[in-house]
Amino acid sequence: MSFLWLKHYMPRSLYARAVLILLLPVVFLQLVVTVLxxxxxxxxxxxxxxxxxxxEVRFVLDVIDSAPDRGSISSHVIxxxxxxxxxxxxxxxxxxPTEHQRAFSDFSGRVIVSMLPEQVAQVSQIDLTENRRVHVYAETRHGPVVISFDRRRVSASNPHQLFVNMLFFGGLxxxxxxxxLRNQLRPIKRLARAAEAFGRGRHEPYTPSGAVEVRAAGNAFLDMRNRIERQIEQRTLMLSGVSHDLRTPLTRMRLSLSMLEDEEREALEQDVDDMQQMLDAFLNFVKxxxxxxxxxxxxxxxxxxVVENARRAGRDVTLMPADGEGDxxxxxxxxxxxxxxxxxxxxAVRYGAMAEVSVLLTEKTLRIRVEDDGPGIPESRRAEATRAFTRLDSARNQDKGGGVGLxxxxxxDIARAHGGxxxxxxxxRLGGLRADIVIAR
Incomplete structure (x- = not known):
């Protein structure tokens, strides 16, 4: 039998689940103790x-039967x-009464009304509606009589004290x-916040604390974060250095090309410009x-x-009206x-003739959309297109200049760094590619 349907009703947070794990045994234990x-x-x-x-009731009935008449029953019993x-x-x-009288919540009364008539055949009905007195109706030779005595003689006194104590100490x-439990979960929440901040590109101070297992996880996270930061720093320094070192010979090549004839210089200058763009793309990717x-x-x-700067650079870009009313x-x-x-x-403008940019801002989400009228990218190759150094020559128009696939x-990479x-x-609208950067607020 599958219990997967229970997942829809289970709490999501670790704190709520831990409280549930704690409360269920306590409640179950109280129920078991109560029943027992x-x-x-x-x-x-x-x-x-x-x-x-x-x-004692049988003895009283014998005394009643020995009374001389009906009117002397009370004094004779006393x-x-x-x-x-x-x-x-x-x-x-x-x-x-025509039947036994007792409150629904009177558990001990259930035992009394079932046992007393069996023990004393003359007892016909029992009235337990009064909290402090028991009235037993019986048949005698003088007719029906009612025998009254204190309720504490047939029931344990203050039985509710156990339930009160169980509820009080169970709640305590x-x-x-x-x-x-809250103190134990606080270090886990701090670790989660630090990991989330690091995933969004922020460095939040974090010191491992809490139980041994949580400290071990925290130390492992710090080691991982330090290794990743060192690798990013080393990669940035390496490619920045390569880019810087290559700019000098490229500059000398430009100067040398400027002395050549025009018909020979144009093609070589284009090659130098492409190399410069490649270096800039590599550096941007590393950053x-x-x-x-x-x-x-x-x-x-x-x-x-950004759109205004792109228009100044000669790109055909249009900023569409904002979607929604978020601010x-x-x-x-x-x-x-x-x-x-x-x-x-x-x-967008490289592979198409024009581009449109729009912004959607809601209470929970930011979406920035860039659309073009180019050939687009087949759905089967979109995941491949987001990988570094991937050029989909068969899918995108290369007539307007190639890139390095970055x-x-x-x-x-930037969207992921923002948690998006x-x-x-x-x-x-345009028939080309639509690229959406979606980030949670």
Whole structure:
């Protein structure tokens, strides 16, 4: 039998699940103790006390039968059973209940009404509706009588004390356990925040604390973070150095080419420009989202500024009206996001004639969309297109100049650094490629 349907009703957070794991045994234990107490201890005590009262009731009935007449029953019982503290008096047959009377929650009364008539054959009905008194109706030679005595003689006194104690101490233990559990889960939450911040490109101070297992996980995270930061730093320094060292011979080549004849110089200068663009693309890919720190930014202003710069550079780019009515700021790395948008716009105008950029801002999501009217990318190759150094020559138009296959890879890397994703699809408006950077606020 499958219990997968239970997942829909289980809490999601670790804290809620831990509280549930803690409460279920406590509640189950209280229920078991309650049932055992009612069925064994409480009922057993009530049975023993009922047996003792049954003997006293039989004795009282004998005293009543020995009374000379119906009117002297009360005084005769008082004289004959003064030490038992039991009273008796004659009643009219119409006053005798037709059935046993007890409250629904009177568990010990269930034992009394079932045992006492069996022990004393003359008992007809029992009234347990009064909290402190028991009224037993019986048949005698003088007619029906009612025998009254204290309820504590057939039931254990204050049985509710056990339940009160169980609820009080169970609640106290639960509160203490929840407070202790919160302290144990706090280091896990700190580790989760530090890992999430690192995934978004931020360096949040973190010191391992808590239980041994949590400290081990925290130390492993710090080691991993340090190794990744060292690798990123080394990669950046290496490619930055290579890029810097190559710029000098490229500059000398430009100077040398300027002295050649025009018909010979044009093709070589184009090669030098392509090499310069490749170096810039490599450096941008290495930098990724590593430059700058996230800060509150109005995405509408940021996108408008990037589009305006692209238009100044001669690109046919249009900023569409904002989708929705969302406003406010989003934590973004400005330099990295500008680089991602610039790469998407460059790809759009390189492989198409025009591009359109739009922004959608909601309470939970930021979406920046770049569409073009180019040939697009087949759905089966979109995942491949976001990998570094991938050029889909068969899918994209190469007539307007080639690249090194890093434009979409840079945008993907920057989106991931912001905790988001780059989604590629077909543009319903222009028919080309649609690239969406989606980031959670």
């Amino acid at each position: 107490f009612l069925t064994r201890h409480f009922e057993d005590v009530t049975q023993q006390m009922t047996n003792a009262v049954a003997r 004289e004959g059973t003064s030490q038992l503290a039991i009273t008796a008096e004659a009643v009219d047959p119409a006053e005798v 233990v639960t509160v203490i356990a929840i407070l202790y 990724g989202a590593g430059e700058g720190e996230p800060e509150p930014v109005d995405p509408h202003d940021l996108v408008a500024h 406010g700021t989003v934590q973004l790395n400005v330099l990295a996001m500008r680089r991602a948008l610039d790469n998407l716009i460059s790809n 434009g979409l890879a840079i945008a993907t 994703v780059l989604r590629l699809s077909s543009s319903a």
